[in-house]
Amino acid sequence: MTKSVNEHYPAKGRVIIHLDMNAFYCSVHEAEEPEKYKNRPTAVSGSVEQRKGIIVTCSYTARSKGIKTGMNVRQALQLCPELILIKPDFTLYRKYSHGFMAIARQYTPLVEAVSIDECYMDITGSKMFGSPLDIAASLQQRIMSEWSLPCSIGLAPNKLLAKMASDMKKPNGLTVLRIRDVRQVLWDKSCDTLFGIGKKTADKLLKLNIRTIGQLAGTDEKMLIKQFGVVGSWMKAAAHGIDHGEVNPNRELNKSIGHTTTLPADLTAREDVYRVLLNLADQTGRRLRRQKLVATTVQLTIRNPDMTTITRSHTLGAPTQTSEEFYKEACRLYDKHWKVGEPIRLLGITLQNLKLLEETALQLDLFSYEQQPRKEALTKAMDQLRDKYGEDAVLTAGMLGDDPSTLIRNKRIRGTSLQKDDSLLYIDE
Numbered sequence: 001m002t003k004s005v006n007e008h009y010p011a012k013g014r015v016i017i018h019l020d021m022n023a024f025y026c027s028v029h030e031a032e033e034p035e036k037y038k039n040r041p042t043a044v045s046g047s048v049e050q051r052k053g054i055i056v057t058c059s060y061t062a063r064s065k066g067i068k069t070g071m072n073v074r075q076a077l078q079l080c081p082e083l084i085l086i087k088p089d090f091t092l093y094r095k096y097s098h099g100f101m102a103i104a105r106q107y108t109p110l111v112e113a114v115s116i117d118e119c120y121m122d123i124t125g126s127k128m129f130g131s132p133l134d135i136a137a138s139l140q141q142r143i144m145s146e147w148s149l150p151c152s153i154g155l156a157p158n159k160l161l162a163k164m165a166s167d168m169k170k171p172n173g174l175t176v177l178r179i180r181d182v183r184q185v186l187w188d189k190s191c192d193t194l195f196g197i198g199k200k201t202a203d204k205l206l207k208l209n210i211r212t213i214g215q216l217a218g219t220d221e222k223m224l225i226k227q228f229g230v231v232g233s234w235m236k237a238a239a240h241g242i243d244h245g246e247v248n249p250n251r252e253l254n255k256s257i258g259h260t261t262t263l264p265a266d267l268t269a270r271e272d273v274y275r276v277l278l279n280l281a282d283q284t285g286r287r288l289r290r291q292k293l294v295a296t297t298v299q300l301t302i303r304n305p306d307m308t309t310i311t312r313s314h315t316l317g318a319p320t321q322t323s324e325e326f327y328k329e330a331c332r333l334y335d336k337h338w339k340v341g342e343p344i345r346l347l348g349i350t351l352q353n354l355k356l357l358e359e360t361a362l363q364l365d366l367f368s369y370e371q372q373p374r375k376e377a378l379t380k381a382m383d384q385l386r387d388k389y390g391e392d393a394v395l396t397a398g399m400l401g402d403d404p405s406t407l408i409r410n411k412r413i414r415g416t417s418l419q420k421d422d423s424l425l426y427i428d429e
Contacts, residue, residue, distance in 0.1 A: 005131055008132060008133070009132070010157070013157050015132045016122055016155075017121040017123055017139070017162060018119075018120055018153070018154040018159070018162035019119050019121060019151060020117065020167070022060070023059050023060055023063075026057055026086070027150060028092055029092075031149060041061045041067065041080050041083045042083070042085075042086055043056070044058075044085075045085045045086070054073060055071045060170075066079045067079060096147055100149060103143055103147075104121055107121065107123060110122035120159050123135055133174075136155050136174055152169060152170045152175075153175070154166030155175065157178060158243040159243055160243035161241055163195045179240075186214075187213050187217060191206075191213060197238075201231075216236070221233060224236055256352045256354065257354065258299070258348055258349055258350030259349060260346060260347070263346065263347070266305055266344060267344045267347075268344070276347050277334065277347065281326040281349055284326060285323030288321050288354070289321050292357045293354045293356060294355055294356075295316075295320065295326070296316055296320075296352070296353035297313055297315045297352040298333070298349065298352075299350040299351075300330050300347075300349060301349075303344070303345050304342065304344060314329055314332070314333060316329065319353075321357065326351065
């Protein structure tokens with residue numbers, strides 16, 4: 001006997017979809033110019049003309065030839081001389097992102113965009129569109145027919161398992177992962193494959209002789225809390241496939257604002273690093289002020305050529321929206337935490353602990369309070385000039401250079417990170 005649609009939905013609980021575009025940037029270029037890129041090895045690179053830098057993302061054809069995200073362009077061309085390098089175009093990527101998100105919202109108002117190329121959907125109340133599998137299949141078909149984009153879909157009772165499921169089959173995958181499947185499907189995998197557990201946490205678990213998700217599920221919760229704090233309790237639940245996070249369509253657009261730039265050649269000189277940080281601080285400050293926000297915490301991200309990444313942050317004494325303050329703090333963090341002469345492949349500045357300007361009392365500096373209103377007036381005037389005539393209308397000499405940090409003033413070629421944040425040229429799909 002055929003089940004009714006209602007029987008495909010739980011009496012209690014939810015039905016969650018994680019929708020993830022496949023090789024999004026390359027897929028967009030293929031959709032725009034199929035005669036040029038379809039079924040060919042392509043890669044979006046931060047420095048096409050110089051043929052330097054890293055691979056931001058690559059097509060599945062390129063991946064079949066050994067090309068990987070984060071690989072040096074020179075190395076990639078040695079592996080695949082016919083690799084087509086493409087300039088990033090984030091105006092185009094945003095157009096396609098808005099397109100597939102609009103399709104998702106036709107099935108449910110509960111759509112939470114988590115980056116330019118992925119979103120969660122709560123379809124518990126979407127029975128009118130058919131069973132969960134019907135909806136998932138329809139989504140894939142429509143996104144392909146209307147936007148020529150391949151996507152993978154995870155279908156599960158919560159966000160954690162939906163995300164894990166969407167990663168299991170790429171491209172064009174559709175995977176169902178239920179809590180009763182967790183023991184068989186996930187428990188033999190290493191802890192770092194559990195979404196939300198990073199390398200450092202996995203390494204610490206390894207030192208505790210906890211190698212697999214199954215072993216993590218069987219570990220005493222009190223011990224985990226002792227070692228990891230409240231995160232330990234979350235890890236124990238997650239290893240059992242339990243997640244109570246809700247799909248939030250009104251998710252804050254910015255919990256942080258930042259830019260990250262991958263460099264075409266490794267930097268070692270302090271003055272070169274300072275110049276890049278100046279450009280990064282300038283644009284993060286611009287975006288902060290445009291959104292009428294202030295920040296209290298400055299975070300610096302540094303990655304070396306072997307892709308090891310460190311992040312260091314400092315909370316200021318008072319909230320501010322001044323690029324100069326962000327620049328000074330980033331330079332201080334660099335001087336404190338990085339050995340001069342060690343090569344740097346990537347730099348980033350992220351502003352955190354954001355608040356609305358109108359709800360914040362900005363603190364006047366005791367020794368410069370007379371100059372502060374003049375500085376604010378000058379900053380406002382410069383912002384207005386750049387709003388009207390473009391980001392390059394007013395620059396300081398220190399911002400000039402030929403590295404990619406100078407390009408983040410161009411909206412067409414600056415990127416977005418996995419946190420829905422406008423960072424330059426680094427996304428791992």
